[in-house]
Amino acid sequence: MSTFDPDALECLAAIVEEGGFERAAQRLSITQSAVSQRLRALEAQVGTVLIVRSRPLKPTPAGQLMLKHAKMMRLLRADLEKDLKELAPSNAASGRGEERISVAINADSIATWALPALDALARAGLPVEIIADDQEFTHEWLREGQVLGCVTSLGQALRGCRMEPLGVMDYVLVAEPGFALEHCPKGLNTQNFHRLPFIAFNRKDQLQHAFVEQRFGLSRVVLKQRFVPSSEGQVRAVLAGWGVSVVPELLVRERIARGELVDLAPRHRVGVALHWHCWNLSSDVLDALSAALRDAAGRALRAPL
Secondary structure (H helix, E strand, C coil), X not given: CCCCCHHHHHHHHHHHHHCCHHHHHHHHXXXXXXXXXXXXXXXXXXXXXXXXXXXXXXXXXXXXXXXXXXXXXXXXXXXXXXXXHHHXXXXXXXXXXXXXXXXXXXXXHHHHHHHHHHHHHHHCCCXXXXXXXXXXXXXXXXXXXXXXXXXXXCCCCCCCEEXXXXXXXXXXXXXXXXHHHHHCCCCCCCCCCCCCEEEECCCCCCHHHHHHHHHHCCCCCCCEEEECCCHXXXXXXXXXXXXXXXXXXXXXXXXXXXXXXXXXXXXXXXXXXXXEEEEXXXXXXXXXXXXXXXXXXXXXXXXXX
């Protein structure tokens, strides 16, 4: 098997991660011409095109395989640097500044329990990059080889990966007290849900629909929606009186207790089971990431029934 130039692999990763040749050159501190030359050399060695020169740029299927290989090489170097630091802390070589250990985590987990889970690793110098997406789509980043692990609602292991359950995140429907008094003083019911503006994360967010459908046993509902692509932003929009929203109970528990928000369906919750998927590799860094997320989720999330 051919040995691929690590600099060329990092160049490919930078092009994909930064979304272009110019920004990749800036990140790698080389010229744009050098970026193109490294990519062409790698494509010549592989024997096929690795990047589709479109807007936005995207890797070809072969490019996705090479991108995954580049990230695996990062993981190996991170493991090596960790071992060297343990053997000779004062002499251990520092990692390349442009390299990243990437994971995909759903935005609600980022807003609640996941960042504290990674705090010790980040403080120890792990160059972690967190990519945020909806919990139903984070696994696509792993499938494409752009991250080494993901927190997702997908409960089936991906090819070449291992999976472990993390727990269940409960969601509640909340409103600002004044808004609730004016628009739904008796809570959510079948007469008012279609009139209320629901604040969703983005157009992929189906939790708002799922909550109403499960609450009333309906197969399909149509909702008025506004979109705020931030878990904390959704809560701020609710506090500002924009409408109602289905959000993690962990995120609003204290605000409900203080009376800043009202639970519009106090006897109803939607539980989303979360799972950690990662490459099935022997790696101290990957094991440390898995353990950190597993332990933090065990403290914050509800155990499955």
